[in-house]
Amino acid sequence: MRSGSVRIFRVAGIDVLVHVSWLVIFGLVTWSLAIGYYPPLLPDLTPAQAWVLGAISAILLFASVLVHELAHSLLARHRGLEVDSITLFLFGGVSSLRGDAPRASTELLVAAVGPLTSFVLAAVFLAGSAIAGDARLAAVLGYLGLINALLGAFNLVPGFPLDGGRVLRALVWQITGDMRRGLEVAVGVGQLVGYGFMAWGVVEVLAGDAFDGIWIAVIGWFLQGAGAAQLRQVRSEAHLGAVHVRDVMRGDTTAVGPNTTVEALIETYLLPGNRRALPVVSDERVVGMVSVSDIQGVPADERSLTRVADVMGGRGGVVTVTPEMPLAQALQAMLTGDYEQVPVVEDERLVGVLTRADVVRQVQLREALHLE
Numbered sequence: 001m002r003s004g005s006v007r008i009f010r011v012a013g014i015d016v017l018v019h020v021s022w023l024v025i026f027g028l029v030t031w032s033l034a035i036g037y038y039p040p041l042l043p044d045l046t047p048a049q050a051w052v053l054g055a056i057s058a059i060l061l062f063a064s065v066l067v068h069e070l071a072h073s074l075l076a077r078h079r080g081l082e083v084d085s086i087t088l089f090l091f092g093g094v095s096s097l098r099g100d101a102p103r104a105s106t107e108l109l110v111a112a113v114g115p116l117t118s119f120v121l122a123a124v125f126l127a128g129s130a131i132a133g134d135a136r137l138a139a140v141l142g143y144l145g146l147i148n149a150l151l152g153a154f155n156l157v158p159g160f161p162l163d164g165g166r167v168l169r170a171l172v173w174q175i176t177g178d179m180r181r182g183l184e185v186a187v188g189v190g191q192l193v194g195y196g197f198m199a200w201g202v203v204e205v206l207a208g209d210a211f212d213g214i215w216i217a218v219i220g221w222f223l224q225g226a227g228a229a230q231l232r233q234v235r236s237e238a239h240l241g242a243v244h245v246r247d248v249m250r251g252d253t254t255a256v257g258p259n260t261t262v263e264a265l266i267e268t269y270l271l272p273g274n275r276r277a278l279p280v281v282s283d284e285r286v287v288g289m290v291s292v293s294d295i296q297g298v299p300a301d302e303r304s305l306t307r308v309a310d311v312m313g314g315r316g317g318v319v320t321v322t323p324e325m326p327l328a329q330a331l332q333a334m335l336t337g338d339y340e341q342v343p344v345v346e347d348e349r350l351v352g353v354l355t356r357a358d359v360v361r362q363v364q365l366r367e368a369l370h371l372e
């Protein structure tokens with residue numbers, strides 16, 4: 001589960017999560033509608049009614065974003081991709097697909113269907129607004145038509161990770177046959193657009209419109225940062241292409257038994273060996289990994305009584321890698337579990353340790369030497 005998100009319900013077998021930032025947006029949208037948008041439009045409105053209309057509109061905006069994301073997810077699933085969850089957050093939503101689309105055409109369709117859905121929603125709401133008999137209903141539907149049109153348009157901006165950026169990635173991928181090239185172009189454009197938004201935001205603030213200016217600058221900051229992280233990961237994986245765990249691991253097979261005391265671990269193994277972590281081996285099998293952070297919580301006077309087995313990591317099943325495993329795959333496993341180091345195991349026997357620092361150093365070396 002994405003951190004900071006809460007699961008609210010399940011639709012068509014897909015978990016729908018709400019990021020905490022959405023609560024802030026919900027409040028902001030309700031507030032700005034109740035104070036600034038509805039009162040001039042509907043002069044007879046009492047303040048209480050304005051707040052109710054604001055809250056209803058914010059909920060329907062939430063529903064609109066959800067429909068947009070469901071369109072992505074359901075089409076992705078129809079095209080054979082696995083969909084884990086939808087997370088609704090600051091500027092809309094993110095559909096979490098397991099892995100990348102295997103084909104450019106799939107990526108293109110899955111990305112494009114979101115903005116298309118928003119435009120269809122906009123048309124439906126605007127038509128409803130035009131024929132609504134009640135002025136308040138017409139105002140709410142009119143707002144939703146406008147905001148869905150904006151959502152569709154904003155998402156079409158051709159910068160990754162927005163839908164338009166994914167469309168651009170798919171097009172470049174289709175033309176060049178190279179997915180990474182497509183991502184590089186889409187991220188590059190996304191960063192340009194991001195810096196453009198930031199500059200625009202600053203101009204707005206200087207012109208005296210601080211609220212809009214800060215909003216626009218935050219969106220720009222998000223845009224230029226989000227793509228960069230994705231690109232860094234793809235580049236790291238490319239730089240690690242032909243490297244295996246064997247090439248980077250340390251062949252140190254020093255290990256402790258589960259019954260070793262924390263005191264002995266520190267005095268006999270960590271300090272003299274200048275180590276931060278060690279595998280835990282029982283009957284020649286790796287059963288865990290104990291690190292400085294695991295034992296930090298043990299008070300000094302209990303270190304002679306506490307056994308390694310009680311504090312080690314991996315008690316619920318230890319994550320190991322093999323020497324033949326591609327380094328990119330091992331790195332993925334480490335990042336997924338947030339491990340700083342994992343034991344390297346061959347035929348169930350400990351043959352070494354792989355640390356994240358060593359993997360990062362290898363990536364940096366290869367980048368510096370322009371090796372792939």
Ligand SMILES: [Zn+2]
Pocket residue numbers: 068069072114115155163
């Ligand atoms: Zn979308």
